[in-house]
Amino acid sequence: MANFVLVHGAWHGGWCWVRVANLLVQQGHRVLTPTLTGLGDRAHLLSHEVNLDTHIQDVMNSIEAEEVSAVTLCGHSYGGVVITGAADRITDHISSIVYLDAFIPENGQAQRDLIPVERQADADALVKEQGDGWKVPPRSAESFMVQNAEDRDWVNRRCVPHPYATMTQQINLTGNWKKIPGKTYIMAGLYTTSPFGPFADAAENDPDWHYEEIKAGHDVMLDAPAELADALIRAAAL
Numbered sequence: 459m460a461n462f463v464l465v466h467g468a469w470h471g472g473w474c475w476v477r478v479a480n481l482l483v484q485q486g487h488r489v490l491t492p493t494l495t496g497l498g499d500r501a502h503l504l505s506h507e508v509n510l511d512t513h514i515q516d517v518m519n520s521i522e523a524e525e526v527s528a529v530t531l532c533g534h535s536y537g538g539v540v541i542t543g544a545a546d547r548i549t550d551h552i553s554s555i556v557y558l559d560a561f562i563p564e565n566g567q568a569q570r571d572l573i574p575v576e577r578q579a580d581a582d583a584l585v586k587e588q589g590d591g592w593k594v595p596p597r598s599a600e601s602f603m604v605q606n607a608e609d610r611d612w613v614n615r616r617c618v619p620h621p622y623a624t625m626t627q628q629i630n631l632t633g634n635w636k637k638i639p640g641k642t643y644i645m646a647g648l649y650t651t652s653p654f655g656p657f658a659d660a661a662e663n664d665p666d667w668h669y670e671e672i673k674a675g676h677d678v679m680l681d682a683p684a685e686l687a688d689a690l691i692r693a694a695a696l
Contacts, residue, residue, distance in 0.1 A: 505621070604676075
């Protein structure tokens with residue numbers, strides 16, 4: 459049995475993992491899918507005070523409260539920044555780390571620094587014009603290239619504004635997370651407008667990393683839950 463902690467990306471919530479979580483549980487694994495503060499079922503806690511440290515603490519608290527160890531920690535998209543911060547602080551609880559079509563920050567970087575310059579300007583303008591200066595309105599499921607029409611409706615119905623401070627706060631890392639023995643990067647092969655190419659390429663060409671590609675849009679957990687569950691089990695075995 460493996461212990462999985464699955465961390466969602468921006469605008470989403472723990473709800474997006476339900477298919478993958480069910481498949482893993484059916485195979486005897488333990489799965490936590492924490493929702494980050496201000497999102498999903500915790501959208502009522504959204505405020506301009508929610509920052510990256512808040513979300514890192516969310517994940518750490520979930521692992522501590524559930525008293526799990528030897529964790530396979532997976533982060534999707536923006537969640538890659540969150541899991542890096544959490545794993546760096548509680549490295550002894552993490553046996554494997556998985557980046558699912560996700561950002562991988564270095565010390566002193568913010569998530570905003572990891573996207574192309576033109577996208578940075580677009581995000582700043584969107585927050586100013588439609589987010590009261592501190593929220594990022596949700597992106598559409600179509601932009602994530604979610605493959606199924608019913609799933610696109612689900613994503614568009616459930617995604618909520620995201621606190622921009624989580625994307626502009628610089629992360630403070632010691633580098634401890636890099637000592638985790640099992641490191642995996644999973645690329646979404648059908649997400650053609652992806653900003654994650656540099657991170658995927660680096661992982662694919664690094665002998666210390668395991669690299670996989672799944673033919674899915676950005677929300678891999680919706681488009682290809684069975685394939686993703688199998689990939690997570692392989693990652694846990696590294």
